Amino acid sequence: MGGPYGLSFAANPRDELRPRYAEYFDNQNADYKPTEVVRRLFIDNRDRDATNDAVKGDSAPFDFVVPFQALGIDRYQNVVACELLALSFPKVLNETYVIVDIAEFADQIDSSDNGSDRTFAVAFFDCFDPQAPVGTVKPIKGKDFTTKRVDFEPRLPSLSRLTCRFRKYGGDIVTLGDVGNVGTVNMLLEVTTLIGDRS
Secondary structure (H helix, E strand, O other), X not given: OXXXXXXXXXXXXXXXXXXXXXXHHOXXXXXXXXXXXXXXXXXXXXXXXXXXXXXXXXXXXXXXXXXXXXXXXXXXXXXXXXXXXXXXXXXOOOOOEXXXXXXXXXXXXXXOOOOOOOOOEEEEOOOXXXXXXXXXXXXXXOOOOOOOEEEEEEEEEEEOEEEEEEEOOOOXXXXXXXXXXXXXXXXXXXXXEEEOXXX
């Protein structure tokens, strides 16, 4: 029986109990080799852990944790790289960009501004309409002027949550007052893992 990534699965019903891609974990298999697997991860800030929203106040939609297990998402193991493919974020008052500060992907940016220094990425608002009101949402491509990607060397053993903070110049976290009370944020990420590695 054929499977994805060019893998073959035995027809024996008992083998249905084996984990997917089990042959890659079989040390006796002469053809054993590690394989990179790419998954897409979609995050909507409405699914955040809202435990501390009352304390965070108007910054809560832009300062949040996404706990994978609580949302039914398996943790990623042996993570090779993560890339931001797309971001939807409301236009911030008097700003041309928003700072994407994801703690698990930190220290990718050197900056003249302490607010963005050693964070993950900077996402620029498209000047599609200079008169667009604060709070206007238009998707931002992850790969615009640069690729917003972090490569882990050595590999990250486990990724089970994302700690996200969206900042403006100077480092203050964006508030609802900065975006016309529009609190919607969503992201599409690409996560590359290595399965079947014995090292």
